[in-house]
Amino acid sequence: MNSSPERYTAAAGTEAAVYKFHIIFIFFTVILHFSLFPQSAFSDSIDLIRSSLEKSEYNKQGIGEVMDLCIDADLRGIPLEFIKPRIDEALSKKVSSSKLAEVLVNEIGTLDKARSVIEKISDADSFLRQKNLWQRTAVLFSAGADEDTAAELVKMNIQNPDRYIPSTSLFVSLVKWGLPDMTALSLVKAVLDSSLKEDDYSGIISLFIRSRRSNIPPEKFAARITGELGSVRTFRQLEKRVLQ
């Protein structure tokens, strides 16, 4: 028997190499697994959703329909935490499974579309990492914005994502109120370039409500605000300057 120290050293070296190989193999397997199935590895959401649905009044077919959509969303990398509140809301309001499925198809579609818009913009990774920003981008589509408009809003906020939620809230409320997308977009850009505090962004819509009492055409009033935003420090100053 060769029991020389060299032999022991060689055997130990082989074992160590095998051990090291195992570690590296496991590490890459885990990485590969998480890359392919990023959410399902972390999330118990699918089980929670299944459990909620089973406790509901939905029949097997209805539960299957909703679960299929959830599994599909999970495989497409859409976080189920985005979808679960919709399901909980539908169950508490006793919405039918077919109606819920319709809502989920739309929700998953807008989230998917939002991701593809964000992915096309360089340096916008944080908008996918911060899930509320991703979700907010999907809300823009639900509010009727097109892909170019959503992309423009992401780009406007790329340096300061903290302002994305308040500025898109302003955009959505202006469009819902009746301003054309392009007018609302220019106004939001001017607001982001101004010294206004984020908490005051939504105040812009209150100026439109007051201008409406004086029958001022909204497009004209929007031009007034856009023109003045560069000269004011506070919302109160803006209010005084633009209202008659």
Next chain:
Amino acid sequence: MCRKIFFLTAAFYLSFNIAAFEPVYHAGVSGSVNRYSDSSDDSIFTGFSGDVFQRETFNEGYYSWYAGTVIDLNLSDDNEYKDMEKLSVDLHLERGLFEYEGRSSIKFSLNSIDYGAYFQPDWGGSVFFIPDSPYSLKFDYNGSIIYQEDYYEDRVINSFGISAGYDPSFKFSSSVALKGIVENYSEYCLFNSFGNETSSKRFDRKLSAEISAGGTAGYFAEWEITAETGFQDSNANRFSSAYGLDEDSEDLISYKLSSLWSFSPLSSVEIGAEGFAGYLYYTDRKALDDDGGMGDSNLTVFKTGGTLDLGWTKNNLLFWSIYTSFYRSFSADPEFDEWGLETGAGIEYSF
């Protein structure tokens, strides 16, 4: 000379980097039906209105001007019309923590029905102290002259006010204000104990305190509530052969609560509601009874009223509106127990 004026004007514009708002013009027609407690017939009016507003802004403020006119024809009476014109200018300057405002206007009417020709120049100024916090202070002065051709209440009014504001955000703001007013009447003569007019003229001093709050309700609604109380000290008296000379007949204490709510869920729709309730207590005047004799209790008047309006536009150029307003005052004195109702509709072109 002309050249000098041109260069001075150009220098003024260039030094302030002036930018003009696009002017807003309105032209409209309207119709209304009015009914009052002292008249058995409805009055039907049709009206024409027009106005223009322009503002020029610069780095540290703005100035603006306004001109408007309203002419109403009484269709129930061929010879009756009323008009009201207004011209105004104002200047607002922002200097660090302070803001300054100067304003002047003229309201006039060639025929105001109740007063004949009417002329009212107004002027005023304000100083605002706005530190970098939600709190602010405002000092106000306002002056006015009222001339009424067919009525005896021509007067000069001067008022001074101070108010403190708390505006934490656009969602909520509030203020408290104190105001002192003096009014010198030029034609309102006092009576002597024989019922003859003397050369002494009426002179009023008023003091009022006001607290108001306002803000937004959700994204598309606005509200405002104001509570006000005031005291009027006047040397005015009145005389009647039924009760003789009644001194200090216009001294009173007043309370008023008013509110405003407006809602515009879409740019095409606007709904507004205003309401008020007020109470007047005459400290030295007794209510008259139905026969014109003096009663035992002090004159009190409770007033309430409101306006509801609905506006609609399809294209943001042509604005349609309908409104209805009413007021009612309750009092033991028949002179003050009255009501009025007005309902109308209008179309305004804005460009």
